[in-house]
Amino acid sequence: MKRMLTKGVLLVMVLGMFANVGFAAEMKKVLILSTVRSKPVAAQSGANRLEELGFIDQKTVTNVWVEVSATTDSAQLVTQVKAEAPDVVLSFTGLNNVMSVLEEFAVPVITMTAVESYVNADGIPTANVTGMYSKLQDIIFNSYKFLQQVAPLKPGQQVVFLDNPQMPGVVPKEEVIDALQRLQIPLKAVVNGAIYEDWQQAILQYNDDPEVGWILHGAGPSSKRDGSGIDAAKEGFPWLQANLKKPSISHDAAAVQAGGALCGFSMDLNDVGAQCGELAARVLQGESISAIKAEYPRKVTVALNRKTATKLGIVFSMDVLKLANIIYNDYEGKDVIRK
Numbered sequence: 001m002k003r004m005l006t007k008g009v010l011l012v013m014v015l016g017m018f019a020n021v022g023f024a025a026e027m028k029k030v031l032i033l034s035t036v037r038s039k040p041v042a043a044q045s046g047a048n049r050l051e052e053l054g055f056i057d058q059k060t061v062t063n064v065w066v067e068v069s070a071t072t073d074s075a076q077l078v079t080q081v082k083a084e085a086p087d088v089v090l091s092f093t094g095l096n097n098v099m100s101v102l103e104e105f106a107v108p109v110i111t112m113t114a115v116e117s118y119v120n121a122d123g124i125p126t127a128n129v130t131g132m133y134s135k136l137q138d139i140i141f142n143s144y145k146f147l148q149q150v151a152p153l154k155p156g157q158q159v160v161f162l163d164n165p166q167m168p169g170v171v172p173k174e175e176v177i178d179a180l181q182r183l184q185i186p187l188k189a190v191v192n193g194a195i196y197e198d199w200q201q202a203i204l205q206y207n208d209d210p211e212v213g214w215i216l217h218g219a220g221p222s223s224k225r226d227g228s229g230i231d232a233a234k235e236g237f238p239w240l241q242a243n244l245k246k247p248s249i250s251h252d253a254a255a256v257q258a259g260g261a262l263c264g265f266s267m268d269l270n271d272v273g274a275q276c277g278e279l280a281a282r283v284l285q286g287e288s289i290s291a292i293k294a295e296y297p298r299k300v301t302v303a304l305n306r307k308t309a310t311k312l313g314i315v316f317s318m319d320v321l322k323l324a325n326i327i328y329n330d331y332e333g334k335d336v337i338r339k
Helices: 003-024 040-052 074-084 096-102 139-150 175-182 196-207 232-243 255-259 269-284 308-310 316-325
Strands: 030-036 061-067 088-091 109-111 129-131 158-163 187-192 212-218 263-267 300-305 326-328 334-338
Touching: 030 040, 030 269, 040 061, 040 088, 040 308, 074 096, 088 096, 088 187, 109 139, 109 269, 129 269, 139 316, 158 175, 158 196, 158 232, 175 187, 187 196, 196 212, 196 232, 232 255, 232 326, 255 263, 255 300, 255 308, 255 326, 263 269, 269 308, 300 308, 300 316
Parallel strands: 030 061, 030 088, 088 109, 109 129, 158 187, 158 212, 300 326
Antiparallel strands: 263 300, 326 334
16 A cells, blocks of 8 residues: 555655656746836736736746836847747837837837737738737827816917927827827927927927917936936926926826926827736747737726815816816825826
């Protein structure tokens, strides 16, 4: 009897060893690309969604995080990607220099924004990239329409748009111009705001221009003049809170909370991150990247900041308050109404 038990235990141990060898062979890797200023909330949400779907608990996936920026050296990034040899890349950057590098590899890529360049009219990938469209359908038009209700322009007033040509897929200049024309809102100027100092100077200039009613933001600056990066949460938003004197709308609710914009009309970053995680899970389950169609964000966040409104001398109407699902009463996120 003891011999039988001993043999049984040994058999279980041997089978366990073979099972572990097979399991290790199936281990897969997800490379997550993010930046300080490019929605780390979404990146973390994507990783969390993979865990919720069971991959991390089953120890079948390991996540590798790499920080990149608009000034990341392409050769260095190529080396990093080759060294990690991931099964799928989750890119939460929206940066052209990063995406151009990822296009060189056969590895499937899921991008949080700007998938338009990598799929056909039906959303089917034309290369090794799929993911999320840059925004909700017609979000720019609808956001400016909302801003009209929040802070109507005075007769004769125009608007200024701060563009970032380095990140054209985030808030395309052409779509901004089209939306303003459809709403019959006059555009005074388009300013290149890719460099932080130029972006600041433009805001200070148009703050004091009585002909300018709104200062509209694109993707925000990519870097400083010396080539260093920008931390939007620690530098950009606080600077706007202290200096911006005109109504503006952001496609990032965090900017509204921090006082960087009066109101916001945006995709829900947590949910977008989760959608990216779900797309990555399909790749890890063996689905071809070519069969995974691009998706639009599922949820919209409409945000207001009462403290900024008071600073600008604006009172929100009841109709505007009803439309919002997040109302900030401070800049710290401590006094918030969520619907």
